[in-house]
Amino acid sequence: MTLQIINNATCTFCGCVCDDIQLHHDEVRIHEAKKACVLGTAWFLNHTAEKKYPDALIDGKEATVEEAIQMAATLLHEADMPLVYGMSNTTCEAQKECVAMADILGGLLDSHTSL
Amino acid sequence: MGGKVTCTLGEVKQRADFIVYWGGNPAECHPRHFTKYTIMQKSKFLPRGRKDRTMVLVDIRETKSAKAADIFLQVKPGKDFELITILRALIKDQHVGDEQIAETGMTRAGLDDLVHRMKSCKFGVFFFGMGLSMTRGKHMNSAALLTLAAEMNAFTKFVAMPMRGHGNVTGADVIMRWQTGYPFGITFNRGYPRYNPGEFSTVDVLVRGDCDAAFIIGADPGATMPQPAIDHLARIPTICLDPHVTHTSRLARVHITTAAQGISAPGTAYRMDELPLPLKPALKSPYPSDEEVVRRINEAIAKKPFWLPDGSQPQVVTAIG
Secondary structure, rough: OOOEEEEEEEOOOOOOOOOOEEEEEEOEOOOOOOOOOOOHHHHOOOEEEOOOOOOEEOOEOOOOOOOOHHHHHHHHHHOOOOOEOOOOOOOOOHHHHHHHHHHHHOOOOHHHHHH | OOOOOOOOHHHHHHHOOOOEEEEEOOOHHHHOOHHHHOOOOOOOOOHHHHOOOEEEEEOOOOOOHHHOEEEEOOOOOOOOOHHHHHHHOOOOOOOOHHHHHHHHOOOOOHHHHHHHHHHHHOOOEEEEEEHOOOOOOHHHHHHHHHHHHHOOOOOOEEEEEOOOOOOOOHHHHHHHHHHHHHOOEEEEOOOOOEEEEOEEEEEEEEHHOOOOOEEEEEEOOHHOOOOOHHHHHHHHOEEEEOHHHHHOOOOEEEEEEEOOOOOEEEOOOEOOOOOEEOOOOOOOOOOOOOHHHHHHHHHHHHHHOOOOOOOOOOOOOOOOO
């Protein structure tokens, strides 16, 4: 099977965010990440499009995404001082939604920077 | 970190002939930093590449990065702030005692040479890592080094840049600064953003047991935080979004699996010099993106009464007349 090639892909493993990686993939996994360093290669090759984990877990039991979303909204809404934390391994678009979440909750907002 | 004296990595690549790495180990943590942006690159202004550049490494131990350095300065652990302060005095020809220099693990000859090189370069840059910003003195160390870089501009062009890890952590700073005016350690509990690291920063909040719910995204505090903080996360309802089932997921009430950024989720990520870059995902994930899940949670929260005691909205103050 011939592999599909993506040129100038962006690696988000470390803060260098190298944007010159050539990815060779078959839609399920990435087989080669040219120009990537050891850390970047491990990052690209260890992720697959397979369904390895359940969609969602509530109290350790499998649940649908919609159930988990409703449960998350209820728990966060019930709290007096909820914390929104992390935002490192995610996109700017998701980070913006996280800021909106802390705002509507009247909660705390923080990232890895403060660690 | 708004207001720091800095530049892009492109300028470093083209112009920097004097490069200092302070409290970082790029050879192992940012393997392509040397070859892609700093010491190994040839440019119009530095045609001989490595030969035209000087690299200094300041660290508490001889890491793999020391092999790449022209000068390795071994600072005593926890004495970075003192060393930066001494350098700030020496560049202005102020008196510094021998015992003060000895306390940092340096020699006067070594520091005189460093100051001479700093002043006589054309374009100097400090890259500082967690060995500086996360040890004794913390953000005061970063502030001191940024001040030193600013003061060096009385003699020559000098800039400073933090070596950011963790993918898009720079983006988190930028997005929070854009949306709230502050980079991290923020609370909205009065209805508007307030900033106070130490009071509103996560480790402190968790160790004191202040918060009564946690929403964790793109991080695994269950594996990286001190034990009292992890204990508190297990005590309170925690919601975790991650492409994998992590340590945090195991102690969380709710875990939602999401697509990995840049692998199977599109979007934007910021490089350490605050340059935004588009992601080019190669795979299609069976899971939704972080952005979609957070937006749907926000929509579900918005349907519930507002958090003020009677569910009323905050009062908007408008000027009269």
